[in-house]
Amino acid sequence: MSVKIFKGEHAIVEHAKDIARYGRKALIVTGRYSAKHNGALLDVQRAMDETGTKYEVFDKVEENPSVETVMEARDFGVSKGVDFVIGIGGGSPMDAAKAIAYMIYHSDESWEALYESGRDDYALPVVEIPTTCGTGSEVTGVAVITRHDLRTKKSSPRRIFPEVALLDPRYLIPAPAHILTNTAIDAMGHLIESYINVNANSESRGYVIEGLKLWAKGKEVILGKPAERLAFLRGVSETDVYMDMLEASMIAGKAIAITGTSLPHALSYRLTYEEHVPHGLAIGVFQARFVKYADERTQRDLLRAMDFPDIESFEEFIQKTCRLDIDRIRYQIILENSIKDILAEPARIEKVPYRVDREILERIAGV
Numbered sequence: 001m002s003v004k005i006f007k008g009e010h011a012i013v014e015h016a017k018d019i020a021r022y023g024r025k026a027l028i029v030t031g032r033y034s035a036k037h038n039g040a041l042l043d044v045q046r047a048m049d050e051t052g053t054k055y056e057v058f059d060k061v062e063e064n065p066s067v068e069t070v071m072e073a074r075d076f077g078v079s080k081g082v083d084f085v086i087g088i089g090g091g092s093p094m095d096a097a098k099a100i101a102y103m104i105y106h107s108d109e110s111w112e113a114l115y116e117s118g119r120d121d122y123a124l125p126v127v128e129i130p131t132t133c134g135t136g137s138e139v140t141g142v143a144v145i146t147r148h149d150l151r152t153k154k155s156s157p158r159r160i161f162p163e164v165a166l167l168d169p170r171y172l173i174p175a176p177a178h179i180l181t182n183t184a185i186d187a188m189g190h191l192i193e194s195y196i197n198v199n200a201n202s203e204s205r206g207y208v209i210e211g212l213k214l215w216a217k218g219k220e221v222i223l224g225k226p227a228e229r230l231a232f233l234r235g236v237s238e239t240d241v242y243m244d245m246l247e248a249s250m251i252a253g254k255a256i257a258i259t260g261t262s263l264p265h266a267l268s269y270r271l272t273y274e275e276h277v278p279h280g281l282a283i284g285v286f287q288a289r290f291v292k293y294a295d296e297r298t299q300r301d302l303l304r305a306m307d308f309p310d311i312e313s314f315e316e317f318i319q320k321t322c323r324l325d326i327d328r329i330r331y332q333i334i335l336e337n338s339i340k341d342i343l344a345e346p347a348r349i350e351k352v353p354y355r356v357d358r359e360i361l362e363r364i365a366g367v
Helices: 016-020 040-051 067-080 091-105 177-195 202-216 227-234 238-259 263-275 279-284 287-292 296-306 311-321 328-343 346-350 358-365
Strands: 004-007 025-029 054-058 084-089 126-130 144-147 152-155 164-167
Touching: 004 238, 016 040, 016 164, 025 040, 025 067, 025 091, 040 054, 040 084, 054 067, 067 091, 067 144, 084 091, 091 126, 091 144, 126 238, 152 263, 164 238, 177 202, 177 238, 177 263, 177 279, 177 287, 177 296, 202 238, 202 296, 227 238, 263 279, 263 287, 263 328, 263 346, 263 358, 279 311, 287 296, 287 311, 287 358, 296 311, 328 346, 328 358
Parallel strands: 004 164, 025 054, 025 084, 084 126, 126 164
Antiparallel strands: 144 152
């Protein structure tokens, strides 16, 4: 499905009518703080007021939202009579918005409907507004939700594509440096995992190379240097730097909408659940070793697009940006369980275009 994309400063207010056309009453789904701090929530409320569209705000989405939160929001939305959903934030609120839209549409179903095979993908219309530069959730049909019963995160097989995505680089300006780093590493991982993938085609590969070249422009920001300094050196505005990072994330979303993610994501979920490692870091720590086992041409294409002279330089970058503060024994236990999960689900391995067995998984995992 093609998602309509509006880009630029003040995109929400300028396209208020494009948002309001999807219903008469919106459920705005977000976290507790960031959308209020960066001005995105206020812009959405202003757009709703200007178009005479009613709305309710559900601002209880936690990092790595749970099935329980989705169902609480579903019940709230049903009780308020909403007919479309607006997600504001990083991957957590945007993924939650899709799952909530699905469960409101299926208001008489239990949460298991998100995961049962053979079900439809019908949901309320969804509008997404990213305020980080990582997930690409604004253009994918994927919703990754925490399953406490399984002690991990799990992607729903439902495909709930947003109708509209609005990208405004101003929302990245107040973001802490570690958020920009974590989320941009996530975007990089999406691009790499889409390229090293048996489902890759000419379209997805084109997205990957385009996305990585944009991503490379923000490497200094990812390493912790101020965006305004990079903007000065490049002779552009600060928002131009952030727009490149936002677009790289969005393009990465388009790529994984075709191919899906791969082994680093599968290895990451227990790290995030058990040790609360931020998602970007949890997938980023495996990327260099994942690339290292690919064929030479694939490595060359990816490294060139990311502007790394060789695999060693990429490994050094990962070591600088993806430091995990976890006891070594604890790390090995968690990753051993992750490897067992993957070996029990062969579809994950089958997406990798090179041979993967337990030994290779252990090497990629670093155990």
